[in-house]
Amino acid sequence: MKRPIFLIIAVLLFSGESFAFDVSGIQPVAPNSIFSTFSAESLPKNRVAVETGFEKSKDPDFYRFSLKSAFGISDSVEFNLTVPYIYNFTTTIDGMEDIAIGFKHRFYDEGKYGPSLAYLINASLNNGREEFSTRGRYGIGLIMSKRVGPFKGHVNFFYERPGTGSLGEEITFLGGIELSAAHNFKVLGEILARKSYFSNEFDHVEARFGYRIKTTDFIYTTLGMGVDLSKRTPEYRILISISYTSPQEKKEIKKIIEEE
Numbered sequence: 001m002k003r004p005i006f007l008i009i010a011v012l013l014f015s016g017e018s019f020a021f022d023v024s025g026i027q028p029v030a031p032n033s034i035f036s037t038f039s040a041e042s043l044p045k046n047r048v049a050v051e052t053g054f055e056k057s058k059d060p061d062f063y064r065f066s067l068k069s070a071f072g073i074s075d076s077v078e079f080n081l082t083v084p085y086i087y088n089f090t091t092t093i094d095g096m097e098d099i100a101i102g103f104k105h106r107f108y109d110e111g112k113y114g115p116s117l118a119y120l121i122n123a124s125l126n127n128g129r130e131e132f133s134t135r136g137r138y139g140i141g142l143i144m145s146k147r148v149g150p151f152k153g154h155v156n157f158f159y160e161r162p163g164t165g166s167l168g169e170e171i172t173f174l175g176g177i178e179l180s181a182a183h184n185f186k187v188l189g190e191i192l193a194r195k196s197y198f199s200n201e202f203d204h205v206e207a208r209f210g211y212r213i214k215t216t217d218f219i220y221t222t223l224g225m226g227v228d229l230s231k232r233t234p235e236y237r238i239l240i241s242i243s244y245t246s247p248q249e250k251k252e253i254k255k256i257i258e259e260e
Contacts, residue, residue: 012250021089021132022057022204022207022234023170023197025139025160026100026122027082029070030220030243034176035208036188037154040116040145043072044248051243059235062089068243076106080122086132095129098136104143115146126163134197136163139170150180167197188224218245225252242260 029049032039043049048071055064067083084097102122110116119142140158146153156174176190189213194204210224213239224239 021060021198023132024064024066024082024084024097024100024132024136025124025158026080026102026120027053027066027068029068029080029211030222030241031214031245032070032156034174034178034188035089035210035222035224035226035239036192037156037174037176037190038104038118038141038143039152039154040110040118040143042076042104042106043070043079043245044119045072045074047072047248049190049229049243049245051241053239053241054240055237057234060090063087065153073103078104080104080120083190088131089131093129093131095132096127097132098124098126098128098134100124110146115144118143120147120158122160124163134162134164137161137170147216151177152180153177160247162197168195170197171195178212187210188222191229203230206237208239218247219243220245 017157023043027036028038029051030142032041032043049069051068053066053068057064063086065085065087069081071079080102084107085095086097087094100122102120104120106116106118108117119139119140123138124136125133126133137160141156141157141158144155154176158172162170162175172192174190174192176188176246179187181187188209190208191203192206192208193202195202196204207225207229208228209223210221210222212220215221220243222239222241226237226239228235
């Protein structure tokens with residue numbers, strides 16, 4: 001436990017100052033996620049999940065609306081799409097961010113002691129407004145998940161390169177945990193540490209807390225709040241999302257009646 005604690009303290013102490021736009025990039029879809037932390041789990045083959053998200057950030061002030069989707073190509077391979085839109089950035093600027101796509105492959109299933117492992121290859125189109133765009137980007141991530149009793153933990157590491165040479169690469173560490181407090185209610189926690197495209201040091205460290213309600217068998221509502229830990233930006237954010245997962249196809253059971 002001493003090493004993870006030391007790493008967190010080091011990130012908090014030595015993170016560099018920066019005031020730059022918080023690029024969202026590829027994002028996961030509930031329920032296989034915390035907030036921005038991916039789970040190694042994926043949708044079963046031919047299942048679809050769609051999520052609408054709302055985010056309000058303070059200092060800098062802006063609203064982010066997002067449409068996210070996931071599709072199970074197979075039981076271990078998933079396609080992801082994130083379409084973000086920024087409204088009222090510093091009260092005057094609105095527009096699209098770069099649209100992000102990704103493929104997640106779970107290549108190792110969870111065992112008695114070991115976690116499940118997955119990697120995610122992602123890329124972004126150069127379609128966003130100049131203030132919110134990196135002129136496209138591409139990257140890769142490693143995802144680990146492990147269940148222990150009512151708790152389930154996830155660790156992510158992402159590396160991304162922007163489409164313009166004037167920006168540096170982005171490195172992101174994510175750690176998330178979910179507690180099954182009831183059959184339809186989960187408590188969520190997440191910590192994010194990021195060296196953004198606009199800095200040479202870790203300039204964004206944030207803790208996020210909230211909960212997820214399974215409203216119906218196929219609809220999930222997630223509420224959360226993010227708090228800055230590095231005295232950088234944003235100061236805080238409010239997160240709300242609603243996701244829908246298509247129901248699993250029911251297999252017809254054929255009865256054979258033998259006549260005597």
